[in-house]
Amino acid sequence: MTLxxxxxxxGAIGQEHIQRLHHKLVGSTVVAVNDINKAQxxxxxxxxTPAAKVFENGHDLVADPNVDAIVVTSWGPTHEEFVLSSxxxxxxxxxxxxxxxxxxxxxxxxxxxxxxxxxxVQVGFMRRYDxxxxxxxxxxxxxxxxEPLMVHCAxxxxxxxxxxxxxxxxxxxxxxxxxxxxxxxxxDYVSAQVIMPRKTKHTRxxxxxxxxxxxxxxxxxxxxxxxxxxxxxxxxIQCQVVGEDGIGYLPEPMSVLLRKxxxxxxxxxxxxxxxxxxxxxxxxxxxxxSVKAGVVRGPTAWDxxxxxxxxxxxxxxxxxxxxxxxRIGERPSFYAPTALKPAA
Ligand SMILES: NC(=O)c1ccc[n+]([C@@H]2O[C@H](COP(=O)([O-])OP(=O)(O)OC[C@H]3O[C@@H](n4cnc5c(N)ncnc54)[C@H](O)[C@@H]3O)[C@@H](O)[C@H]2O)c1
Ligand SMILES: O[C@H]1[C@H](O)[C@@H](O)[C@H](O)[C@@H](O)[C@H]1O
Numbered sequence: 001m002t003l004x005x006x007x008x009x010x011g012a013i014g015q016e017h018i019q020r021l022h023h024k025l026v027g028s029t030v031v032a033v034n035d036i037n038k039a040q041x042x043x044x045x046x047x048x049t050p051a052a053k054v055f056e057n058g059h060d061l062v063a064d065p066n067v068d069a070i071v072v073t074s075w076g077p078t079h080e081e082f083v084l085s086s087x088x089x090x091x092x093x094x095x096x097x098x099x100x101x102x103x104x105x106x107x108x109x110x111x112x113x114x115x116x117x118x119x120x121v122q123v124g125f126m127r128r129y130d131x132x133x134x135x136x137x138x139x140x141x142x143x144x145x146x147e148p149l150m151v152h153c154a155x156x157x158x159x160x161x162x163x164x165x166x167x168x169x170x171x172x173x174x175x176x177x178x179x180x181x182x183x184x185x186x187x188d189y190v191s192a193q194v195i196m197p198r199k200t201k202h203t204r205x206x207x208x209x210x211x212x213x214x215x216x217x218x219x220x221x222x223x224x225x226x227x228x229x230x231x232x233x234x235x236x237i238q239c240q241v242v243g244e245d246g247i248g249y250l251p252e253p254m255s256v257l258l259r260k261x262x263x264x265x266x267x268x269x270x271x272x273x274x275x276x277x278x279x280x281x282x283x284x285x286x287x288x289x290s291v292k293a294g295v296v297r298g299p300t301a302w303d304x305x306x307x308x309x310x311x312x313x314x315x316x317x318x319x320x321x322x323x324x325x326x327r328i329g330e331r332p333s334f335y336a337p338t339a340l341k342p343a344a
Pocket of ligand 2: 229272
């Protein structure tokens with residue numbers, strides 16, 4: 001069976017996902033697209049999936065009987081309405097991170113999903129599917145590093161677009177670390193602190209950059225993450241886990257070592273698209289298979305909610321200058337890995 005997918009949001013990652021879902025991965029086809037920028041949606045459909053229907057709005061796309069499952073790749077603040085609409089229609093939905101831009105909105109999604117009685121939502125935390133993170137996790141899980149004590153990370157982007165504003169370093173970029181470190185350490189967070197270094201000359205007047213974010217976990221692991229989104233030299237993701245017996249470093253993306261012009265050098269990537277290209281493929285291929293099997297195997301709405309509660313605490317910590325506790329109730333049994341519900 002070929003899964004017929006509708007994509008809401010035909011911007012940067014929407015186009016990437018349409019390309020892979022329609023042309024690259026096995027078992028799926030894109031039959032519908034929508035964007036508030038209709039001209040863009042039409043152009044993207046014509047170029048990438050000419051037979052797809054272009055919808056006037058996302059809710060009509062969700063309701064279309066020809067659409068089996070939905071992929072939400074519109075701006076963060078619109079995620080809540082489209083995910084809720086998909087749950088109401090009883091259709092599986094893959095939503096790019098963040099699940100929603102506030103913890104309250106994420107909780108609305110969690111509550112609606114539980115009330116529907118079926119797990120339908122997966123969040124686009126693709127780093128869990130990245131080969132290098134999986135190798136690092138293996139070292140932690142097999143005990144090679146001893147108990148993890150500290151984690152040092154960096155999330156660097158060469159630049160960000162104009163729409164990237166306010167606290168998006170925390171609510172849009174940092175959620176990747178929030179999710180992947182929780183998964184890597186199999187631990188939850190208890191407090192957050194944010195320290196602001198001096199501002200880089202490469203940022204805009206209205207955008208703070210960089211941030212230094214500190215998290216503490218239940219088990220007492222201390223984490224520091226530099227989020228630096230106007231880092232001119234390139235797209236660079238670093239993670240170093242310091243354990244009792246050894247240190248594990250996230251592998252660098254593969255590139256040829258060059259001896260040239262009196263230098264030894266490696267290429268540094270310039271874009272998130274290439275750094276995680278394989279992870280997106282694995283993530284969406286597994287999602288297609290899991291939808292067909294009627295289960296959710298990837299990051300759940302609860303994981304999306306957890307990330308949002310943590311991000312909110314970080315925003316409060318940044319603006320108050322205080323260490324802010326992270327309080328979240330117990331994970332509902334609905335989201336226990338053993339309690340996977342059929343999606344259709
Ligand atoms: N997992 C990742 O690594 C990754 C990478 C990039 C983006 N993202 C996430 O994907 C989302 C989109 O990011 P992007 O970089 O593609 O942004 P983008 O601005 O390039 O595209 C977003 C699109 O959504 C459309 N849109 C806005 N409101 C809409 C609405 N109400 N209905 C339909 N369409 C609407 C916009 O017109 C735009 O075309 C964000 O949540 C972002 O955080 C995730
Ligand atoms: O939306 C993007 C995307 O999620 C990238 O993976 C991340 O590195 C960027 O910081 C963020 O703005």
